Amino acid sequence: MNAMEAAHAIVAGLRGAGINLVATLPDINLAELLRAVEEERQFIHVPLCREEEGIGVCAGGYLVGKKCAAIMQNGGFFNSNNAIVSTLMQYQIPLLLMIYYAGDVGDRTFSSTGSMTEPVLQALGIRYYVMRDSDDAPELIRRAQILAEDSRRPVALLLTKEGLGRRAALKSL
Amino acid sequence: MSVVQRFDCLKALAGSAGDALVVSSAGAVTLEWNAVRPSDGNLRVRTLGLCSSIALGMALGLPQRKIIALDGDGSLLMNLSSLATVARMKPANLVHIVFDNEVYEASGKKKTATGAGADLVGLARAAGIENARWAGSVEEFAQAAERAVNGAALSFIGVKIGTERASVPPYPIDEVENKYRFIRYVEKSEKIAILSANLPASYD
Numbered sequence: 001m002n003a004m005e006a007a008h009a010i011v012a013g014l015r016g017a018g019i020n021l022v023a024t025l026p027d028i029n030l031a032e033l034l035r036a037v038e039e040e041r042q043f044i045h046v047p048l049c050r051e052e053e054g055i056g057v058c059a060g061g062y063l064v065g066k067k068c069a070a071i072m073q074n075g076g077f078f079n080s081n082n083a084i085v086s087t088l089m090q091y092q093i094p095l096l097l098m099i100y101y102a103g104d105v106g107d108r109t110f111s112s113t114g115s116m117t118e119p120v121l122q123a124l125g126i127r128y129y130v131m132r133d134s135d136d137a138p139e140l141i142r143r144a145q146i147l148a149e150d151s152r153r154p155v156a157l158l159l160t161k162e163g164l165g166r167r168a169a170l171k172s173l
Numbered sequence: 174m175s176v177v178q179r180f181d182c183l184k185a186l187a188g189s190a191g192d193a194l195v196v197s198s199a200g201a202v203t204l205e206w207n208a209v210r211p212s213d214g215n216l217r218v219r220t221l222g223l224c225s226s227i228a229l230g231m232a233l234g235l236p237q238r239k240i241i242a243l244d245g246d247g248s249l250l251m252n253l254s255s256l257a258t259v260a261r262m263k264p265a266n267l268v269h270i271v272f273d274n275e276v277y278e279a280s281g282k283k284k285t286a287t288g289a290g291a292d293l294v295g296l297a298r299a300a301g302i303e304n305a306r307w308a309g310s311v312e313e314f315a316q317a318a319e320r321a322v323n324g325a326a327l328s329f330i331g332v333k334i335g336t337e338r339a340s341v342p343p344y345p346i347d348e349v350e351n352k353y354r355f356i357r358y359v360e361k362s363e364k365i366a367i368l369s370a371n372l373p374a375s376y377d
Contacts, residue, residue, distance in 0.1 A: 029181050044233050046262060049254035056223040056255075058198070060230025063216065063352065064238075065367040068230075071333060086220040087227070091352045 006134035007036035010098075013141030014069055015042060017085040019096065021066040022046070023054035025054030027100045029164055034071065044144030044156065055083035059093050067145070069096040074103070074117040077156070084124065084154055094148035096141070097156040101130065104160050104171070121156055128156035129164040132173055177311055179272045180339035182210045182332055185315035186241075186270070189322050192362060194231060194267075194355075198224040198248040200204060200279040201338045202272060206243055208341035213358035214360050217344060217351055222251030225259060225269060232264035235363065239322055246273040246287040247280070251320035253296060260301030268321040269297075269329045287292070294331040305329035326371045 001009065010033055022037050023046040024030075038045055044066070048054045051072045058068035065147065072080070077099050090096055101107070103114020121128045127147060131140055140157060148155040162169040177200060187210040196216045203217045218224045228242035233358040247270055249256075259269065271288040275288035287293060304326050308314035314332050321328040346354065356367050 021230070046258065047231065049257050050252075052223070053226040053229075053252060053255050053258055055235070056220070056226025056229035056252075057258075058222075060227035060232075061234040062230075063227075063355055064194075064231050064235040065356075065363075065365055066230070066234040083220050083223055087218075087223055090219055091348045093352065135294075 001165040003032040003165040004036075005057045006032065006040070006137070006163070009134045009137040010141065010159075011036045011040050012145040013138040016138050016144035017096070017142045018067045019069045020044065021050055021058065021061040021068040021147065022071060023057045023068065024071040025049075025051050025073070025076050025100065026056065028153070029100050029102070029161060029166055030073070030159075032072060033164065037071065044069045048080060052080045055080050055087060055095070058095050059087050062093050062095070069098055071098040073100045074158075077115050077117070078113070078120065081124070084126075088154050092152040094152050095154040096145050096148050097126075097154050099156055099158050100164070101158040101160045107161055117158065126154050126156050127151070128158055130158045130160060132160050133169055134163055134165055137163075177314070177332060178337050178339075179274070179334045180205050180209075181311045182272070182318075182334070183243075184308070185311060188316070189306065189319040190241060191239070191322065193241045193322060194235070195241045195243060196224055196228040197243040198245045200245055200248075202243050202245060204332045204341045204344055204350035205339050207344060208339070213354040214362070216355050217348070219348060221247050224248055225252055228267060228269065229255065229259050229264065232267040233262060235359070236264065236266055239268065239320070240264075241254040241268045242270065244269060244271045244273060245278070246271060246285045246293060249293055250286055250291065256300035256302060257295050259265045263327050265325050265327055266272065266308045267316060267327050269302075270318065271329070271331045272334050273315060273331055274334045276336055278336055278338075295328065297329040297331075302329045306331070308332045350354070
C-alpha cells in the first residue's frame with residue numbers, strides 16, 4: 001500500500017469501528033491520513049492547536065454520544081498526559097488514540113521521543129498495539145475500539161511509517 | 174462601582190440557562206453553580222484548562238442543545254489555544270463564560286496573568302470569536318447571558334469578579350458518578366442511547 005491507500009484503509013477502519021468525531025494535529029507522516037479524515041463526511045473533524053485540547057474535545061463528545069478518536073504524533077501524546085490521566089482515567093472515559101510513532105527504528109529526528117513512547121504508555125497502564133501493516137488497519141482499529149469501550153479507558157495504536165504506507169515493511173518487525 | 178460576585182452572576186444565569194448542559198471549571202464555580210442549579214446536566218471538570226475543550230466537544234456532538242462553559246481566568250490561561258480552535262469550529266450552540274478574579278483562587282490566590290494585564294475578551298476576539306464582550310455588572314452579565322443562551326451564535330462573556338466564595342455545600346458526587354448521571358441525563362432528555370452494556374458471555 002502507498003500512503004494514500006494506507007490512509008483510506010485507516011479511515012475505513014475508523015468508520016467501521018463507529019468513530020464519528022476525530023480530533024487531529026498534523027505530523028508530516030500523518031499528512032495523507034489527515035487529508036483522508038478531512039474528506040470523510042461521516043466525521044466531525046476537529047483540527048487542534050495543541051493535542052491536550054483534543055482529549056477534552058473527545059471526552060466532551062463521548063459524554064453526549066459520539067465515538068471519538070484522536071490522531072497525533074507521540075510528542076503530542078506526551079503533551080496530552082495530564083488530560084489523559086485527570087480526565088479520561090479519572091472519569092473512566094474510553095478514547096482511541098492513534099499515535100504516529102516518531103523515532104521508531106530507522107525513523108530520523110525524534111529518537112528520544114521514540115525511546116520514551118512505549119515506556120510512558122506502559123507507565124500509564126494504557127494498552128497499546130503497534131500497527132506496522134495497513135492491511136491490519138480495519139480489524140485492529142475495530143478491536144482497539146472494542147477494548148477502549150469495554151475497559152472505559154484510552155487504548156493506543158502506534159502508527160509506524162510502514163503502517164502508514166510510507167516505507168517498505170520488514171518481516172522481522 | 175461595587176465588586177461583582179460570581180455567585181450573584183450564577184444566580185442570574187440559572188434563571189435563563191433552561192436545560193442547557195453546563196460544564197464548569199475546576200474550583201469553587203462548580204460548587205456554587207451546583208447550589209443554584211442542581212442538575213445531572215452539570216459536569217464538573219477536574220483538569221485545569223480543559224473546560225473550554227470539553228464544552229467544545231459537547232457543542233459539536235450535540236448541535237441542537239445549548240452548552241454553557243463556566244470557565245475561570247487561571248483555567249483559560251492554561252488553554253488559550255482552545256480559543257482559536259473554538260473560533261475555527263464556531264459552534265453556534267456554545268456559550269463560553271469566564272469569571273475573571275485575577276487569581277488562582279483554589280490554589281492559594283496567587284495572581285494570574287490577567288491581574289498583570291492579559292485581556293481574555295481581547296484574546297478571544299483576536300482568536301476569531303467576534304461575539305466576545307465584557308460585562309461590567311451583575312445586571313449587564315444577566316442580560317448578556319440571557320441573550321447568549323437564547324441566541325444562535327457562538328458567544329464569549331467575560332466578567333471581572335471579586336475573590337469572595339459563597340458558602341455552599343461540597344460537590345455531592347465523584348467523577349465517575351458525575352459521568353454516568355450526565356450521560357443518562359443526555360440520553361433521557363435527547364431520547365438517544367449512548368451507553369450499551371457489554372455483550373453477554375457468548376461474546377463475539
